[in-house]
Amino acid sequence: MSRHSKLQKQVLSLYRQFLRAGRDKPGFLPRIRDEFRENAAIRRTDVMHIEYLYRRGQRQLDQLRDSNTKQLGSFSKPREGPDGDL
Numbered sequence: 418m419s420r421h422s423k424l425q426k427q428v429l430s431l432y433r434q435f436l437r438a439g440r441d442k443p444g445f446l447p448r449i450r451d452e453f454r455e456n457a458a459i460r461r462t463d464v465m466h467i468e469y470l471y472r473r474g475q476r477q478l479d480q481l482r483d484s485n486t487k488q489l490g491s492f493s494k495p496r497e498g499p500d501g502d503l
Contacts (some may be wrong), residue, residue, distance in 0.1 A: 424467060431474050438481045445481070 421429070432453050439445035456470055 424464065424471070425461075428467070428471060431471060431478065434478055435474070435481065438478060442481070 432449075435449045435453075436446065439449050459466055459470075461467075
């Protein structure tokens with residue numbers, strides 16, 4: 418069994434922290450799991466992108482821990498219509 422790198426351990430720790438913080442807020446756990454599963458496809462060698470997502474995740478975790486937080490914003494690309502316009 419291979420050992421995890423420092424960055425992998427940090428990401429796993431962040432995931433656990435998200436799950437704990439989202440436990441008390443309805444609807445958050447599925448979104449947290451989906452987000453991490455989607456980003457699990459990123460190649461391990463793409464360290465810059467992983468570190469960027471890790472820092473972004475830390476900021477989102479701070480927001481989630483705030484007692485006033487009811488939802489988290491998401492960044493998504495606008496969808497194009499069938500004829501190519503937005």
